[in-house]
Amino acid sequence: xxxxxxxxxxxxxxxxxxxxxxxxxxxxxxxxxxxxxxxxxxxxxxxxxxxxxxxxxxxxxxxxxxxxxxxxxxxxxxxxxxxxxxxxxxxxxxxxxxxxxxxxxxxxxxxxxxxxxxxxxxxxxxxxxxxxxxxxxxxxxxxxxxxxxxxxxxxxxxxxxxxxxxxxxxxxxxxxxxxxxxxxxxxxxxxxxxxxxxxxxxxxxxxxxxxxxxxxxxxxxxxxxxxxxxxxxxxxxxxxxxxxxxxxxxxxxxxxxxxxxxxxxxxxxx
Amino acid sequence: xxxxxxxxxxxxxxxxxxxxxxxxxxxxxxxxxxxxxxxxxxxxxxxxxxxxxxxxxxxxxxxxxxxxxxxxxxxxxxxxxxxxxxxxxxxxxxxxxxxxxxxxxxxxxxxxxxxxxxxxxxxxxxxxxxxxxxxxxxxxxxxxxxxxxxxxxxxxxxxxxxxxxxxxxxxxxxxxxxxxxxxxxxxxxxxxxxxxxxxxxxxxxxxxxxxxxxxxxxxxxxxxxxxxxxxxxxxxxxxxxxxxxxxxxxxxxxx
Numbered sequence: 128x129x130x131x132x133x134x135x136x137x138x139x140x141x142x143x144x145x146x147x148x149x150x151x152x153x154x155x156x157x158x159x160x161x162x163x164x165x166x167x168x169x170x171x172x173x174x175x176x177x178x179x180x181x182x183x184x185x186x187x188x189x190x191x192x193x194x195x196x197x198x199x200x201x202x203x204x205x206x207x208x209x210x211x212x213x214x215x216x217x218x219x220x221x222x223x224x225x226x227x228x229x230x231x232x233x234x235x236x237x238x239x240x241x242x243x244x245x246x247x248x249x250x251x252x253x254x255x256x257x258x259x260x261x262x263x264x265x266x267x268x269x270x271x272x273x274x275x276x277x278x279x280x281x282x283x284x285x286x287x288x289x290x291x292x293x294x295x296x297x298x299x300x301x302x303x304x305x306x307x308x309x310x311x312x313x314x315x316x317x318x319x320x321x322x323x324x325x326x327x328x329x330x331x332x333x334x335x336x337x338x339x340x341x342x343x344x345x346x347x348x349x350x351x352x353x354x355x356x357x358x359x360x361x362x363x364x365x366x367x368x369x370x371x372x373x374x375x376x377x378x379x380x381x382x383x384x385x386x387x388x389x390x391x392x393x394x395x396x397x
Numbered sequence: 398x399x400x401x402x403x404x405x406x407x408x409x410x411x412x413x414x415x416x417x418x419x420x421x422x423x424x425x426x427x428x429x430x431x432x433x434x435x436x437x438x439x440x441x442x443x444x445x446x447x448x449x450x451x452x453x454x455x456x457x458x459x460x461x462x463x464x465x466x467x468x469x470x471x472x473x474x475x476x477x478x479x480x481x482x483x484x485x486x487x488x489x490x491x492x493x494x495x496x497x498x499x500x501x502x503x504x505x506x507x508x509x510x511x512x513x514x515x516x517x518x519x520x521x522x523x524x525x526x527x528x529x530x531x532x533x534x535x536x537x538x539x540x541x542x543x544x545x546x547x548x549x550x551x552x553x554x555x556x557x558x559x560x561x562x563x564x565x566x567x568x569x570x571x572x573x574x575x576x577x578x579x580x581x582x583x584x585x586x587x588x589x590x591x592x593x594x595x596x597x598x599x600x601x602x603x604x605x606x607x608x609x610x611x612x613x614x615x616x617x618x619x620x621x622x623x624x625x626x627x628x629x630x631x632x633x634x635x636x637x638x639x640x641x642x643x644x645x646x647x648x649x650x651x652x
Contacts, residue, residue: 178502262487269447270485274499274551275471281502 160357164349167283167356174288179280186289190251194297198246202301205242206230206308214317223317227324228331230309235336236396239302241388243294244347248380252355255286256376259359260369268360278360287352294348295341302340339395346391347384354380398423399444399555399587404453406439406611413439415611416453426581426588427616428598430633431608437591438482440608441557444589445477446470457555475503478548478586482560484540486532492519492543493528499551518546521583522576538569542576549580556580558590562597574600595637599623599644607633620644 174183213229259282262268271278306328313319358372358379399421406414414436421427429437442448443455446462454461462473486495496515500506506514519525522542527535532543541561548556561577562570578601581588592598598605599619607615607622609629617625623641625631634640 265483266481266485267487269442270479270481270487272447273445273474273477273479274502274547275474276498276502277471 156357156361159361160353163279163283163357163360164287164353166279167287167352170280170284171288173280174284179285182281182285183288186285187293189254190247190286190289191293191296194247194250194293195300197250198243198297198301199304201242201246202304203308205238205301206234206305206310207312209233209238209305210309210312211316214312218317223313224319224323224327226309226313226317226319227306227327230306231328231331232336234302234305235332235340237340237388237392239305240294240298240340240344240347241384243298243301243344244351244384244388245381247290247294247297247348248351248354248384249377251290252351252376252380253373255352255355256358257369257373259356260362260372263360263362264365264368283352283356283360286356287349290348290352291345292348294344294351298340298344335395339391343388343391346387350383350387351380354383398456398458399589400454400456401440401443402454402456404440404443404455405451406436406443406448407451413611414443414450414453417608417612419606419613419616421587421589423587424585425603426577426590426601427604427606428590428592428602429606429608430592430595430598432633433593435608436611437608438559441559441589441591444555444557445474445479475551476554478551478553478556480541480544480548480556480558480561482563484532484544486540486543486547488532491529491531492524492535492539492546495532495543496546496550499547503551514550515546518550521549521580522546538565538572541565541569541573545573545576545580549584552584553586555587555589556584558588558592560591560593562592562594570594570597571600573597577601595634595639599639 173179209230210226214223214226217223217225217229259268262282268278271281310321310324313324314321355376358376362368362372364371399419401417401419404414404417405412413434417436417440419440429440431437439448443450444457444462446455446465450463455463457473457476460473462470465473486492487498490498493515496518497511500511500514504511516525516528519528522545524539524542524546527539527543532540535543545561558577561573565573574597577588577590580586581601588601590598590601599622602619604616604618605622606613607627607630614629615622615625615627622630623634623639623643625634
């Protein structure tokens, strides 16, 4: 499934040779992770099969419904914080009524998918990395292979389906709650009329912002699953290895989400 | 039949198998014994290609498994049942679901047929009562028995056991030995058992292979093994206080 014999950097005295070898090792890891998730993507038609239906349903529930409490709190407070910070500045120019538009544009374009991605990477991604890591070190993955059960179909594909389906929905939910949080601050702290806030939101909300935000969240879902499953399935070294895999899942997901987010923003708005 | 021909395996520059030659006949039970690091579990994992040999050939019923493509390998693995050292049960499934898993995934049996087969196997290993419990809620011995039930539910031709009695108390160990022996007699399968436990090896085996530093240093029947002049074998037997008259001293061990 994944070649565990990863590229090993020989002892190189030369600084540049060492960098070269490390670069090769990094390229191998990225290639493995992409191939792993690519295979899972090709198995999407099997998600409705009798053998996969149950696991896919559970992963949809775990990723979507179980993430709602933490996403609700974070989204609401992000909207409120953003409304306070921009509202104070806008008040200086008597333009506090624009706070709804500011919150809407920022959430739809960037913060909605980005914050959802970070929360899901830290919760669901970490959980996937830890679970698959534990399964790898306790030989459960080997047991699946011996039973002729493809771990990619059995474990990776259902998680990929769940993340790519739930991420845009959760991102949309984050946007709605953050705009609601902005409304609470706008009305109670900045003295903006509710109707004026809603009008401002509608005025600034554009379809392009919504669609690019949703597309970003689908891509972030793919990234989280790619990193988490690869880290989990290549775990070595018992409990310490599982800890490292979990940590790497969160750190690498954050970094890749940041860089990919920038690239997508540049492509659509640059 | 399982045949290893000059199999070598290297981990990070360290040679663990140094040209291993071994032949397991159809229907026999062979135990691989030896000290830690001798290459017993590594040998077992090579039989199902969980590890790739650095060089050499491994034949299963005449087919070199090192040359098989992924699909062919998957088909070949259906011949095997494997009991892992730590049982390797999926923690989120119940004992019943764990045992039913290979049937659900690889056969077209109906739910009723699967249930019938699973309960028949669970009865053999005396686990019917624990069918609805998850692995975390049963003892180590019960987990081994559940792992054993999962390994045999597909009626494999070859059963591989990795340390089936490790970490278990002597009474439970002997129960597991009895189960392995009974299953072998009932199903007529070829069995390869990796163990440190000489009592277990002497009790259940047709032949015992002593692994030392990545090679087979002796293969013989349990009675010949007890009287071996091989220094490695003698040291191993002495370290477990097994005398040459083991079967005369403990006739109840003969299953």
